[in-house]
Amino acid sequence: MMKLHGAMISPNVRKAIIGFNIKGVEFEANNIVPGPDLKKPEYLAINPLGLIPALQDGDLTVGDSNIILQYLDEKYPEHPLMPEDPRDRAECRWIAEYAGSALFPLCFVVFRQNFVGPNFFKEPTDQALVDETVNEKLPPVLDYLEARTPDIGFLFGADLTIADISVLAMLITAAYGSYSVDGTRWPKLAAFVSRGLEHPAVAQALQAEKQMVEMIRAAGQN
Amino acid sequence: MMKLHGAMISPNVRKAIIGFNIKGVEFEANNIVPGPDLKKPEYLAINPLGLIPALQDGDLTVGDSNIILQYLDEKYPEHPLMPEDPRDRAECRWIAEYAGSALFPLCFVVFRQNFVGPNFFKEPTDQALVDETVNEKLPPVLDYLEARTPDIGFLFGADLTIADISVLAMLITAAYGSYSVDGTRWPKLAAFVSRGLEHPAVAQALQAEKQMVEMIRAAGQN
Numbered sequence: 369m370m371k372l373h374g375a376m377i378s379p380n381v382r383k384a385i386i387g388f389n390i391k392g393v394e395f396e397a398n399n400i401v402p403g404p405d406l407k408k409p410e411y412l413a414i415n416p417l418g419l420i421p422a423l424q425d426g427d428l429t430v431g432d433s434n435i436i437l438q439y440l441d442e443k444y445p446e447h448p449l450m451p452e453d454p455r456d457r458a459e460c461r462w463i464a465e466y467a468g469s470a471l472f473p474l475c476f477v478v479f480r481q482n483f484v485g486p487n488f489f490k491e492p493t494d495q496a497l498v499d500e501t502v503n504e505k506l507p508p509v510l511d512y513l514e515a516r517t518p519d520i521g522f523l524f525g526a527d528l529t530i531a532d533i534s535v536l537a538m539l540i541t542a543a544y545g546s547y548s549v550d551g552t553r554w555p556k557l558a559a560f561v562s563r564g565l566e567h568p569a570v571a572q573a574l575q576a577e578k579q580m581v582e583m584i585r586a587a588g589q590n
Numbered sequence: 591m592m593k594l595h596g597a598m599i600s601p602n603v604r605k606a607i608i609g610f611n612i613k614g615v616e617f618e619a620n621n622i623v624p625g626p627d628l629k630k631p632e633y634l635a636i637n638p639l640g641l642i643p644a645l646q647d648g649d650l651t652v653g654d655s656n657i658i659l660q661y662l663d664e665k666y667p668e669h670p671l672m673p674e675d676p677r678d679r680a681e682c683r684w685i686a687e688y689a690g691s692a693l694f695p696l697c698f699v700v701f702r703q704n705f706v707g708p709n710f711f712k713e714p715t716d717q718a719l720v721d722e723t724v725n726e727k728l729p730p731v732l733d734y735l736e737a738r739t740p741d742i743g744f745l746f747g748a749d750l751t752i753a754d755i756s757v758l759a760m761l762i763t764a765a766y767g768s769y770s771v772d773g774t775r776w777p778k779l780a781a782f783v784s785r786g787l788e789h790p791a792v793a794q795a796l797q798a799e800k801q802m803v804e805m806i807r808a809a810g811q812n
Contacts, residue, residue: 416734417691428677430684439680455650458661462652469639512638 372436373398373411374420376577377544377584379472379537380433381421385576386533387437389569391444433537434464437530449533451524460524463516463531470509471538477501478545487588502547510554517556521563528567536564540574544581594658595620595633596642598799599766599806601694601759602655603643607798608755609659611791613666655759656686659752671755673746682746685738685753692731693760699723700767709810724769732776739778743785750789758786762796766803 372388372395374381388395405411406418415422415431422431423439430436441449451460481498485491513535516523522532539549539561551558564570594610594617596603610617627633628640637644637653644653645661652658663671673682703720707713735757738745744754761771761783773780786792 416730417688425677428680430680432684432687435680435683435687438683439676442676442679454661454664455647457664458650458652458657461657461660462654465654465657466639508638 369394369396371396371398371424373400373414373422373424375399375401375580376573377580378402378420379475379541380419380468382537382540382573382577383433383530383533384421384423384436384440385573386528386537386569387440387449387530389572390447390449390528391440392447393440393444434461434468434530434534437464437533441530447527449528449530451529456524459516460529460531463513463523464534466512467531467534467538470512471535472541474501474506474509475538475542475545475547478547479541480545482545482547484584488584506547507553510549510557514554514557517560519556519559522560528564528569532560532564536561536570540565540570591616591618593618593620593646595622595636595644595646597621597623597802598795599802600624600642601697601763602641602690604759604762604795604799605655605752605755606643606645606658606662607795608750608759608791609662609671609752611794612669612671612750613662614669615662615666656683656690656752656756659686659755663752669749671750671752673751678746681738682751682753685735685745686756688734689753689756689760693735693757694763696723696728696731697760697764697767697769700769701763702767704767704769706806710806728769729775732771732779736776736779739782741778741781744782750786750791754782754786758783758792762787762792 370393372381372384374384376382376385376397376399400406400411400420402420406415406420412418414424414429417431419431421433421436422429423436425439425443430439437449450457477497478501481493481495486493522528523535524531528536542548549558549561565574592615594603594606596606598604598607598619598621622628622633622642624642628637628642634640636646636651639653641653643655643658644651645658647661647665652661659671672679699719700723703715703717708715744750745757746753750758764770771780771783787796
């Protein structure tokens with residue numbers, strides 16, 4: 369059985385889990401949490417970048433959520449995670465990359481400042497940072513995505529691709545920090561997120577991480 | 591004709607150029623240089639991450655050298671840039687990613703401190719930074735690559751893949767900063783680099799960037 373390393377509440381690990389769910393393939397989870405454990409020699413032997421997720425399949429070991437998703441897609445061709453046309457494939461990879469580079473750090477700020485920080489680390493929210501993130505930095509990123517979101521279905525047709533999974537996984541992280549896409553300003557993207565959350569593979573991933581989310585929330589009550 | 595944005599002396603632009611050379615496809619070059627120009631609205635409309643390279647093919651516009659190489663590979667299947675087996679493909683993408691994340695910043699330090707800084711910007715070399723980069727940070731990265739380098743041919747067979755192109759492009763950047771892989775410590779990798787530099791597509795890329803390199807060297811004489 370393949371082994372997936374990384375805390376399932378991490379957006380990049382969530383991406384891989386959604387991929388496994390779409391393919392209907394079971395995996396063994398090693399719920400390693402970001403922090404000093406990722407810089408230990410044991411983990412650096414798995415992913416020398418010290419990042420999550422990483423996937424082990426026999427003697428193959430790779431990191432990077434987009435690479436893991438493409439590996440799953442090429443190993444299990446049913447329920448494709450990539451469009452077929454070369455142009456669409458390039459744009460699909462690019463949106464996945466853009467979500468990781470532009471959307472991820474902003475969603476993580478909201479997640480950290482509004483959710484994990486106050487609840488788990490008992491740190492006050494840096495409201496100025498949250499305001500700047502939500503009011504100045506996120507809007508152009510959402511504008512870019514809105515322009516690429518269709519009225520129906522997903523970004524490249526009827527089912528989820530690595531681009532959809534990437535965008536959704538990041539916005540779920542922001543949602544834990546009480547941020548949701550404003551449907552009056554980004555109507556297509558907001559509707560896309562609603563459709564995405566209802567997708568069985570996404571719903572299944574959210575169900576699996578619920579316990580960890582509740583644990584963090586409960587820490588805030590103490 | 592496709593348009594490639596980015597200074598050809600940048601390692602990530604070099605990667606795309608080597609891909610074009612392997613495919614035997616012509617392109618129009620927009621030699622935009624890293625710096626403030628990448629943050630202007632005109633360029634952000636091409637690549638919202640403000641990074642080079644970016645590729646325009648009609649109404650398709652994508653960034654990221656690995657995505658550009660895979661697009662070229664899927665648009666022009668002859669002279670493949672990817673292995674066939676799903677496991678090899680995953681590892682190929684991963685080594686390309688690793689070269690970009692782990693090798694690139696270190697090679698860039700050497701390039702900047704030993705070549706562009708003193709020659710073009712007339713800034714003294716930060717020798718402590720160079721020593722730390724060369725003596726402490728590069729060795730584990732080269733160890734990782736050495737363990738994956740075969741005695742003959744390239745990383746996944748007889749011809750260059752996106753992984754080979756990524757590793758070579760970064761080490762060429764370091765070579766401008768007078769750094770070369772020590773063949774007594776990393777014999778397979780050093781021999782691989784020698785073979786790579788002799789590859790016609792790589793030699794052609796180096797020839798094309800020669801003028802820019804000489805211009806920077808000449809600036810150092812004034």
